[in-house]
Amino acid sequence: MGNLIILGSQWGDEGKGKLVDLLAEQFDFIVRFQGGHNAGHTILIGDRKFVLKLIPSGILRPGKIAVIGNGLVIDPVALFAEIDQLTQVGVDAQARLRISNRAHVLLPAHRAMEKRIAIGTTSRGIGPCYEDKAARRGLRVADLIDPQRFVEHFDALAKEHEAMLTAFGIEPDYDLDEVRSQYLDLGARMRPMVCDTALLLNRAIRDGKKVLFEGAQATMLDLDHGTYPFVTSSSASAGGACTGSGVAPTLIGGIIGVAKAYITRVGGGPFPTEMLGEEGEEIRRRGNEFGSVTGRPRRCGWFDAPLLRYTATINHFDTLVITKLDVLDHLDRIPICTEYHGLDEMPALCGVLGGIDPVYECLPGWQTDTSQVKSWDGLPPAARRYIDYLEKQCEVEVGCISMGPERNQTIVKPGSNFEKLTV
Numbered sequence: 001m002g003n004l005i006i007l008g009s010q011w012g013d014e015g016k017g018k019l020v021d022l023l024a025e026q027f028d029f030i031v032r033f034q035g036g037h038n039a040g041h042t043i044l045i046g047d048r049k050f051v052l053k054l055i056p057s058g059i060l061r062p063g064k065i066a067v068i069g070n071g072l073v074i075d076p077v078a079l080f081a082e083i084d085q086l087t088q089v090g091v092d093a094q095a096r097l098r099i100s101n102r103a104h105v106l107l108p109a110h111r112a113m114e115k116r117i118a119i120g121t122t123s124r125g126i127g128p129c130y131e132d133k134a135a136r137r138g139l140r141v142a143d144l145i146d147p148q149r150f151v152e153h154f155d156a157l158a159k160e161h162e163a164m165l166t167a168f169g170i171e172p173d174y175d176l177d178e179v180r181s182q183y184l185d186l187g188a189r190m191r192p193m194v195c196d197t198a199l200l201l202n203r204a205i206r207d208g209k210k211v212l213f214e215g216a217q218a219t220m221l222d223l224d225h226g227t228y229p230f231v232t233s234s235s236a237s238a239g240g241a242c243t244g245s246g247v248a249p250t251l252i253g254g255i256i257g258v259a260k261a262y263i264t265r266v267g268g269g270p271f272p273t274e275m276l277g278e279e280g281e282e283i284r285r286r287g288n289e290f291g292s293v294t295g296r297p298r299r300c301g302w303f304d305a306p307l308l309r310y311t312a313t314i315n316h317f318d319t320l321v322i323t324k325l326d327v328l329d330h331l332d333r334i335p336i337c338t339e340y341h342g343l344d345e346m347p348a349l350c351g352v353l354g355g356i357d358p359v360y361e362c363l364p365g366w367q368t369d370t371s372q373v374k375s376w377d378g379l380p381p382a383a384r385r386y387i388d389y390l391e392k393q394c395e396v397e398v399g400c401i402s403m404g405p406e407r408n409q410t411i412v413k414p415g416s417n418f419e420k421l422t423v
């Protein structure tokens with residue numbers, strides 16, 4: 001078994017958190033490589049629900065090291081809120097978390113600046129923090145943990161932010177002196193967890209340790225490959241795992257894509273297979289499709305195979321995990337989009353994608369509860385046919401199926417790449 005990357009293959013919220021939690025057992029390090037506390041994985045263990053935004057889901061597995069890689073932007077206030085929450089339920093997060101000294105630090109000014117962006121973002125300041133990173137004026141964790149450097153850098157950056165906020169006509173909703181002193185305290189608290197995580201991971205791999213890369217968001221939200229400008233501000237596809245962690249592509253043993261048995265999207269942007277009306281409402285209700293970070297209702301649609309073929313190409317998935325199959329248990333027929341009429345590639349322009357005509361194939365539903373099924377052969381024949389059809393349409397094997405939020409509501413297909421990659 002090699003080092004694995006787990007990625008969202010749609011518009012996010014595919015259930016990556018559950019899969020990472022499930023697989024983490026077999027790995028030594030679990031690494032987040034992009035995004036910030038705008039992500040949000042929900043993991044259900046028994047009757048306990050954990051929503052992790054910045055800290056890799058692997059932290060819930062005792063003894064595992066969770067790494068926040070260089071590709072992230074970190075709001076220290078949000079980070080410590082999460083650490084404290086985990087500590088309260090007995091998870092020794094602080095002892096098992098390592099933070100890259102090259103990750104960027106998110107400030108209240110970034111949040112204030114996001115007020116001018118209207119594409120349905122989470123308003124956490126993630127985009128403006130990445131803007132500072134790209135503009136090469138950002139404040140990094142290495143600065144934050146050095147009090148003198150921090151004060152100099154913070155004060156200089158605050159002047160630039162003030163000028164920008166004035167230009168945007170935005171009134172700052174924070175007190176600079178309070179922020180400076182709060183961040184100095186949090187920097188001191190963070191210091192014992194900070195290191196060169198690229199070095200840590202590369203040494204660990206050299207010594208035979210195994211690393212699991214935990215994607216947040218998804219390829220259709222990737223800054224380069226997603227439905228720009230309705231995207232996140234980081235690299236949420238396979239390449240991002242390498243740049244965001246400092247681990248080379250040649251050290252990656254496999255790439256697993258996660259897709260829902262249908263599809264959802266939060267916020268604005270084109271959505272060819274969106275179900276408007278009662279059908280969409282029903283899926284939203286059954287799938288509990290409300291954002292884990294913002295609580296916003298997610299837009300729901302039928303499985304989009306052309307989209308999956310596109311994200312499979314970008315990431316070269318070895319195998320697909322289909323989640324939330326149980327959410328479709330009630331349907332007597334299930335449409336699947338097999339192509340975009342007259343188009344044989346993913347259009348670069350949102351206007352074109354928004355106007356396409358999806359071509360559907362309808363498969364019979366199974367109208368049976370799948371949530372307790374324990375094996376591939378135990379699935380209703382119509383559910384197996386649905387999965388086989390998705391596999392054929394996506395041109396990637398489906399190696400694992402999830403029919404509920406619990407760890408044991410998961411089926412691995414015997415002989416699949418998924419089995420080979422994870423055993």
Ligand code: GDP
Nearest residue numbers: 013014015016017041042323324402403404405
């Ligand atoms: P992530 O960001 O990709 O990890 O996805 P989220 O955590 O935002 O959303 C996944 C949600 O679906 C969580 O509440 C999970 O507990 C839940 N979930 C995961 N897999 C399944 C499944 O197979 N069936 C059902 N019904 N819920 C699932």
